Amino acid sequence: MSTNLVAVIAVLIIWLGIFLYLVRLDRKVKKLNRK
């Protein structure tokens, strides 16, 4: 069960990283569009 918990947290952190990277990229693209 503890291995499973570590795996869930690791995958959640990876997913959050991907999500935040996409949000950051989205904001930059929108900012450049406005210029």
Added chain:
Amino acid sequence: MPNFWKFFLLLLMSAVIIAVWVMEPPQNQLGEVSRLFYFHIPAAWVTVLAYFVAMSQSVLYLRRKELLYDIKASSAAELGTLFCILATITGSIFAKITWGGFWNWDPRQTSILILLLIYGAYLALRSAVREPERRAALSSVYCIFAFPAAVFLVFVTPRVYQSLHPADSIIDTSGRIQMPAPILLTLLASLFCFSLIFIWIHRLQVAIGRDPHREGKL
């Protein structure tokens, strides 16, 4: 609220990840590794979806001769190849546990390798032609012919030849969905999230591709 769907995606994908590990493995005889099923099938689904988008945008380019459609087609093909690599990696981890080796030249593995080579050649073709209109025309024609090959390699070849890959893991031979409701629901949610992630990255790629000078500023 324009960003509502992004927040919804964050929550739903997080819920899928938690559900995948909280629930029993979908195939008990395979053990923990069978949880990869929830990521392997959506990756394969997005591959076919992306190659379909690439083909339809290529048709639109040939009809209207606007470079925007070419950018949409090439972005979709690049993403399709990325998801195809993900499906191949997750599939080979399955293969190691169930068949004893990461690569066994099973018809399913061989057909996915040929698919990767076909779209690898598409990307090589694009990088070999400098003139944008000529590149767009050549790669559009190539992409239109590549998609039927993709459908054949994904859906037909593994069923024609004897394959160790399960063909009836979702729908059985009588055409009925054979998995329990919680597993099916988690799989459908995962398919939906993967599709949204594909649409999001594709939109970003197209926005960046429309102005090549932008790439250095990101």
